[in-house]
Amino acid sequence: xxxxxVKTLLVFALAAALVATGCIGGGTPTQTQTETGTSPTETAxxxxxxxxxxGYTRDPDTLDPQKSTWVDIxxxxxxxxxxxxxxxxxxxPGLAESWEISEDGKVITFHLRKGIKDALGNPITAEDVKxxxxxxxxxETRSPMAPLVLGPLKEVKVIDDxxxxxxxxxxxxxxxxxxxxxxxxxxxxxxxxxKVGPVQFGQTxxxxxxxxxxxxxxxxxxxxxxxxxxxxxxxxxPALKNPGPPYIETIRFRIIKEPFxxxxxxKKGNIHVLLDVPPEFYKELAxxxxxxxxxxxxxxxxYIGFNCQKYPFNDTRVRQAINMAINREEIIKYALEGxxxxxxxxxxxxxxxxxxxxxxxxxxKYPYDPEKAKQLLAEAGWxxxxxxxxxxxxxxxxxxxxxxxxxxxxxxxxxxQIIQAQLAKIGIKVKIRTVEESSFTDLVSKGLHQMYLLRxxxxxxxxxxxxxxxxxxxxxxxxxxxxxxxxxxxMGTTVDPQERQRYIEEAxxxxxxxxxxxxxxxxxxxxxxRKDVVEGIVINPYTLDVYLxxxxxx
Amino acid sequence: xxxxxxxxxxxxxxxxIFIVSVFSFSILHLIPGDPARYLLxxxxxxxxxxxxxxxLGLDRPLYIQYIDWMSKVLRGxxxxxxxxxxxxxxxxxxxxxxxxxxxxxxxxxxxxxxxxFGMLAAVYKHTLFDYIVMTLAVFFMSMxxxxxxxxxxxxxxxxxxxxxxxxxxxxxxxxxxxLTLGLPQVAVIAxxxxxxxxxxLEKDYIMTARAKGLPERMVVYKHALRNALIPxxxxxxxxxxxxxxxAVVTETVFGWPGMGNLLVMAIFQRDYPVVQxxxxxxxxxxxxxxxxxxxxYTIIDPRVRIMGGE
Numbered sequence: 093x094x095x096x097x098v099k100t101l102l103v104f105a106l107a108a109a110l111v112a113t114g115c116i117g118g119g120t121p122t123q124t125q126t127e128t129g130t131s132p133t134e135t136a137x138x139x140x141x142x143x144x145x146x147g148y149t150r151d152p153d154t155l156d157p158q159k160s161t162w163v164d165i166x167x168x169x170x171x172x173x174x175x176x177x178x179x180x181x182x183x184x185p186g187l188a189e190s191w192e193i194s195e196d197g198k199v200i201t202f203h204l205r206k207g208i209k210d211a212l213g214n215p216i217t218a219e220d221v222k223x224x225x226x227x228x229x230x231x232e233t234r235s236p237m238a239p240l241v242l243g244p245l246k247e248v249k250v251i252d253d254x255x256x257x258x259x260x261x262x263x264x265x266x267x268x269x270x271x272x273x274x275x276x277x278x279x280x281x282x283x284x285x286x287k288v289g290p291v292q293f294g295q296t297x298x299x300x301x302x303x304x305x306x307x308x309x310x311x312x313x314x315x316x317x318x319x320x321x322x323x324x325x326x327x328x329x330p331a332l333k334n335p336g337p338p339y340i341e342t343i344r345f346r347i348i349k350e351p352f353x354x355x356x357x358x359k360k361g362n363i364h365v366l367l368d369v370p371p372e373f374y375k376e377l378a379x380x381x382x383x384x385x386x387x388x389x390x391x392x393x394x395y396i397g398f399n400c401q402k403y404p405f406n407d408t409r410v411r412q413a414i415n416m417a418i419n420r421e422e423i424i425k426y427a428l429e430g431x432x433x434x435x436x437x438x439x440x441x442x443x444x445x446x447x448x449x450x451x452x453x454x455x456x457k458y459p460y461d462p463e464k465a466k467q468l469l470a471e472a473g474w475x476x477x478x479x480x481x482x483x484x485x486x487x488x489x490x491x492x493x494x495x496x497x498x499x500x501x502x503x504x505x506x507x508x509q510i511i512q513a514q515l516a517k518i519g520i521k522v523k524i525r526t527v528e529e530s531s532f533t534d535l536v537s538k539g540l541h542q543m544y545l546l547r548x549x550x551x552x553x554x555x556x557x558x559x560x561x562x563x564x565x566x567x568x569x570x571x572x573x574x575x576x577x578x579x580x581x582x583m584g585t586t587v588d589p590q591e592r593q594r595y596i597e598e599a600x601x602x603x604x605x606x607x608x609x610x611x612x613x614x615x616x617x618x619x620x621x622r623k624d625v626v627e628g629i630v631i632n633p634y635t636l637d638v639y640l641x642x643x644x645x646x
Numbered sequence: 647x648x649x650x651x652x653x654x655x656x657x658x659x660x661x662x663i664f665i666v667s668v669f670s671f672s673i674l675h676l677i678p679g680d681p682a683r684y685l686l687x688x689x690x691x692x693x694x695x696x697x698x699x700x701x702l703g704l705d706r707p708l709y710i711q712y713i714d715w716m717s718k719v720l721r722g723x724x725x726x727x728x729x730x731x732x733x734x735x736x737x738x739x740x741x742x743x744x745x746x747x748x749x750x751x752x753x754x755x756x757x758x759x760x761x762x763f764g765m766l767a768a769v770y771k772h773t774l775f776d777y778i779v780m781t782l783a784v785f786f787m788s789m790x791x792x793x794x795x796x797x798x799x800x801x802x803x804x805x806x807x808x809x810x811x812x813x814x815x816x817x818x819x820x821x822x823x824x825l826t827l828g829l830p831q832v833a834v835i836a837x838x839x840x841x842x843x844x845x846x847l848e849k850d851y852i853m854t855a856r857a858k859g860l861p862e863r864m865v866v867y868k869h870a871l872r873n874a875l876i877p878x879x880x881x882x883x884x885x886x887x888x889x890x891x892x893a894v895v896t897e898t899v900f901g902w903p904g905m906g907n908l909l910v911m912a913i914f915q916r917d918y919p920v921v922q923x924x925x926x927x928x929x930x931x932x933x934x935x936x937x938x939x940x941x942x943y944t945i946i947d948p949r950v951r952i953m954g955g956e
Contacts (some may be wrong), residue, residue, distance in 0.1 A: 151911050153729045161685060161729075161915075234698065291731060310740060312814050320897025339693045346813055348901035352796050356804050360811065420948050530914055531678030 139609050141625050141645040147354045147363040148345040151311055156220070156294035157275035158228050158235045165367065165638055166345060169316060170211075171278020174202050174221070174324050175271055177329040177551075181444075181634045183268055187216070187279055187326055189250060197263030197587040200271075204254040208326070211265040211304035211319035214281035215603065218256040222248045223282035225258070237276045240550075240558075243267060243584075265584045265592050266554040267443050273551060273635050300326065302338050302641060316343040324521040324641065331630050334641045340626075364625040365640070369618040371503070377620050384630050386619045391442040392549030393435055394494070396511065396610040399541050400571040404474070404491065413468035415458040417518045418511065418610050429508035432613040438556060438603045440614040445553025445593065451598040454611070457604060465518050476519050485520035492521040496536070496544040500529030504545055507612070512544070537567035551635060553596045557584050560603065571608030652941065659937055666929035667719075671712050674913070674921050680704065681728045681916045702728065704918075715922065725919035729912075734923045738905060744814060745904035748896070749889040751824035756885070758830035763832070768874075769866060771832060771844060781839070783833035791892050795826040795899035812901040823900040827892045837882060840877025842874035849873075876946050883939035887932040 146165075154160050157167040174188040185461070188202040194282055197500055208216040225248040228238050240445040243264035249257040271277055281440035282298035288296075298304035303316040323336040346363060348354040355377070357363040369377055369385070377383050396414070398405040405411055420434035436454035439446045471477075474483040474491055483491040494513070497504040505524070512522040522543075527535060536544060544569075558565050562572035564580075576599060583595035602611075619638060628642040682698045699705045717915050718725060724734035767779045786794070803811035804823060810819045846852065855865045894906030898933070907925055912920035 151907065153915060154731060157732070231694075231697075234685060294731060307905060309814075310737070311744075312901070346901065347903075348812050349907075350796075350899045350901070353799060353899055353901060356799050356811050359804065360807065362811070454679045528677075528679075528686070530916060534678045534680075534683060 114374075127526060129572060136487075139645040141364070143342045143344055144340050144365065144626060144640075144643070144645060145363050146343060146345050146367065147358060148314075148347050148367065149349050149351070149354065150346050151349070152314075154294035155297050155305055155308065155314070156290070157297075158233055158238075159294060161236050163275040166314060167275040167278070168301065168637060169299075169640075170297050170301045170305060171275050171280060171304040172301045173272060173274070173278055174204075175268065176327050176329065177269065177272045177444075177632070177635050178329050179630065179632045179634070183272055184328055185325075186272070187221075197585075198260045200258045200260075200267060201251070202256050202258070204256065205325065206254060208300060209321040210281045210284060210300050211298040211317075212281075212284060213321065214283050216279060216281060216300060217253045218250040219253075219283045221256045221279055222250050223285070224277065224279055227285075229274055235276060237274065240554075241270050241274045241276050243270075248449065259470075263585045263587045265586050266444075266552045267587065269552045273637070302336075303343060311347060313347060314345040316345075319339065322641075327639075327641075329630075329632075329639065332639060332641045336641065338641050339628075339644045340640065358620070358622070359608055361622060361625070364622045365629070366620040369620045371431050374429060374431060374618065377475040382622055383596070383620050383626050384623045386621075386629065387438065388617050388619070388631055388633055388636055389433065389442040390549065390617050390636070391440050391551050392547050392617045393438070393440050394432075394507070394543055394545070394547045394612045394613060396543055396612065397536075397569045398543050398571075398608055400569050400606075400608050401539065402542055402570075403629070404472075404493070405542060407472050409472040410474070410604060411610075412458065413465040413472070413518070414515065414520070415607050415610050416461045416465040416468070417520075418514055418612070419460045419522060420612055422514070423507055423510050424613055427503055427510055427590055428613070431616045431618075433616065435611045435614050438600050439553055439596075440549070442551075442614070442636075443549075443553060443555070444551055444634070445596045447593070447597050447600065448481050450597050450604065453601065454604045458607075460613045462514075462518050469518065471494070474519070477535070481516075481519060490521070491519060492523065493542045494523045494525050496525050496527050496532070496541050498527055498529045498532045498544075498546060500532070501547070505537075508545055533566070533568075539567065539570060553599075554584065556580060556596070556599050556603070560599075560608070570610040571603075571606060571607065574603045576606075655937065655940065659933055662933045663930055666933060667716060667926055668712065670922050670925035670929055671715060672708065673925065674916060674918055675708060675711075679916050681918060684916050685729060692806075693740040715919075719923075719926070724923040726922050727917055729915045729917045729920075734919045736922060737908060738923060738927075741903060741905045742907050744902060745890070745893055745897070745906065747820060748823055748827060748904060749886075749893055750904060752828035752831065752889060752892075753885070754823060755828035756835055757882075759828075759832045760835025761839055764836035765843060765866075765871060767840045768843030768847065769835065771840075776840075779836060783836050786829045787837075789830060791826055791830070791895040792830060792899055795823070795896055798822045798826055799899075814903060822826075823896050823902050824898055826899070827889060827896045830892070831888070835878065835881070838878055839874065842877055843870055846870045846874045876943075879942050879946060880939040883935040883942070886935040887928060890928050890931065 095174065131509055148166070150162065152160065152162065152166055155167060155170070157163045157171055160167065173186050175191065175336050176184050176186045178184040187204060187208055191200060191202045193200050202221070204218060204221065211215055225245070227233055228235050228246065229242060243266070244261035245264070246261050247259050249259060251257060278299055278301065280297070284298060285293055295308050296305045302319050302322045304319055305314060306317050307315040318338045318341050320337050322338060324332060326335060346357070348357065351373070354363065355370060355373045358366050379383060398411050400406060400411070424430055424432045424434060433441070435451070436458065437451040439450070469483060473485050476482065477484045477488070495508060497508050508524045512524060515522050532546070535541065548555055550558070559568060560571060560576060561580045562577055579595050579599040579602065583592055583599060586592040586595060619629070619631060624646060626643055626645055628644050630639040630642060631637070632639065664688060680699070681702070682695045682704065686694055686698055696705070703711065715725065724738070726733050727737055730737065742772070763779045767776045770776050799811050799822060802809040809821050813824070852865060852870055855869050893904060894909060896902065897904040897906040898910060909921065909924045912924070
């Protein structure tokens with residue numbers, strides 16, 4: 093929905109991004125396509141609209157999902173995966189009709205459906221699947237997502253035309269959820285790729301998904317045509333009914349970065365779908381009788397991170413105190429127009445592996461209680477000795493800290509100011525410093541910060557490994573514990589979901605107790621579409637994928 | 647005018663162009679964040695990043711990279727976009743026509759209306775018309791492009807619904823973005839024209855012309871306007887970089903697929919070759935515009951040359 097700045101973490105978060113679609117209902121589409129015009133040969137039953145226009149705020153770097161730093165609806169429309177996560181949260185078949193995992197968890201065998209064709213009619217067999225994975229594994233491809241999606245994948249073996257094996261060095265915990273949602277493992281035809289070459293493949297890709305790209309004018313629009321060979325069985329989701337191909341023949345993504353301009357076009361009816369309603373326009377569009385909104389929860393956690401190795405945040409009590417001094421409801425009400433849900437634990441409800449139990453544990457452990465926060469700080473030696481409202485330690489150093497915020501987060505200044513006010517109540521003076529987003533993570537990973545405001549996201553609890561593991565993770569909060577590393581390693585190598593859940597919760601508990609951060613909230617996002625133009629758009633609440641299979645134009 | 651003087655002048659451009667090239671090369675290299683980190687993502691190990699930087703030659707000393715880049719540029723090769731994998735010249739070519747359409751239209755609007763209103767304001771000085779024009783001029787000069795664009799969208803696109811709001815298309819799609827870019831320039835030119843006209847209208851030769859009994863129209867348009875325009879000629883060139891700068895913001899507001907839009911994206915992605923090429927082009931254009939302003943001024947007004955120590 094809301095496509096923000098490329099932070100790879102967030103990229104992963106939205107990896108299975110959104111797809112929106114429209115369809116031609118009833119009559120046969122005419123050759124002349126106009127955005128909202130009607131064709132002269134129109135009959136009473138034919139829809140008035142011929143093209144579904146989707147507003148899009150990003151200018152993609154490339155549409156090659158294996159090379160792009162950002163994958164979302166623009167690529168998930170084009171590439172179908174071997175398996176899927178259904179709208180009920182369960183893993184369901186895809187291009188593979190079945191699969192099995194070996195005893196030791198190191199080999200996953202997929203059985204492909206017979207007779208699959210890509211959008212241009214090229215047959216798809218196990219050879220193509222191997223080609224896709226080999227290309228993703230090849231360091232020359234330089235896929236930013238490969239390490240995450242593939243994990244310790246060693247080789248891909250073709251058993252016969254319809255059977256293919258993924259062989260891992262060691263079991264990979266999140267293998268199935270990632271294979272089910274990530275466009276970089278979306279299948280395309282080797283023959284097609286070799287015919288067009290890598291550059292054109294990145295500009296007008298075609299694959300096994302419900303649509304393929306016919307034209308991309310950089311900075312202006314991307315145009316898609318439906319895949320005539322698409323069948324419902326390639327994504328047999330309980331929420332979808334259309335046996336295939338999609339009803340809507342042509343989809344155009346219009347690239348407009350400025351939210352005001354985008355919403356103006358939507359209100360005028362030149363754009364029919366907004367993937368992510370800018371929060372400042374939410375109220376206005378919610379009251380528009382022609383507009384339908386579909387809500388979803390982003391699997392992105394917004395949080396305050398501490399540098400746990402730097403004074404004063406190297407003291408657990410100080411970090412815990414701040415956890416009790418933050419009033420999330422206030423932040424959501426005043427900085428986010430109420431469009432977010434408070435989160436207390438390290439995972440967001442829409443993430444795979446989220447545990448209500450641990451969320452409740454965190455909520456009980458750190459209720460909003462400024463008085464208790466002050467007590468904890470006093471225990472840690474922070475008392476207001478000179479009566480100026482700011483705490484001092486025993487050496488007389490004042491509790492004045494810098495909090496970094498990123499230019500990539502539109503709401504960050506507002507959120508930061510509320511946090512500033514809330515911490516002032518317990519005697520901590522926060523100075524806000526804005527850092528340009530492209531250099532933000534670079535500077536943070538050098539440990540130059542004291543505390544910062546940012547977000548992390550991924551559809552799976554595996555995010556915890558990337559955020560907190562001392563060796564495999566990124567450098568953010570510098571919170572390193574042996575028991576945490578062990579729990580995270582176990583989580584990463586356990587394929588059985590129930591057993592894996594145990595390790596996830598173990599890691600969560602260590603993170604809640606140690607408080608390297610203050611989890612704040614997850615945003616509610618809304619897809620908006622014009623009821624007078626289109627119907628039948630479906631959102632998968634678990635992956636935030638937008639399905640256009642059943643969508644029809646009016 | 648001696649040829650030698652122009653050649654000397656032209657040679658003196660090499661230094662600013664060299665400085666511009668160094669600047670456009672180093673500007674992104676000197677701030678944190680790099681394309682390796684952007685492209686390989688957050689989970690890339692230091693070894694992978696180092697290997698990638700090595701492949702792209704980003705680990706060489708900066709001056710070597712600069713020489714390498716410059717020698718290619720001089721042969722007309724701007725390199726390949728690190729992020730999009732397409733030759734930079736191709737990326738720019740696809741966008742240049744849009745930016746030119748926008749800037750040229752804005753430029754025409756600026757001069758036609760700027761001269762017209764400036765002249766009329768001078769002729770009818772201290773009337774209501776003059777006050778309205780000058781007040782509006784201050785208003786448009788102080789409006790940020792971004793805000794002006796949104797205002798125009800609101801009025802003409804949303805409320806009145808008579809003009810397309812965004813994106814490329816037929817000539818009507820050009821109106822709002824080029825007004826956004828052009829109106830502040832109309833204001834500048836109107837004020838300059840008015841001031842120069844008033845200046846000239848008080849000169850002795852105008853008195854003489856009037857005394858000779860020439861019709862007022864002749865006096866104003868033939869004698870006064872021509873002389874009033876001399877200082878404006880330089881502005882014609884000096885305004886070019888401003889137009890390109892304004893285009894960056896305007897294109898973003900209107901979803902106009904020009905170079906400015908590309909530049910903004912490339913900066914975020916730390917796409918060195920793309921940023922270097924665009925900044926260099928705009929920088930060199932600026933230097934050349936200044937040079938042309940100098941030359942024309944000299945041609946129009948020989949006094950400058952004498953001052954130049956010929």
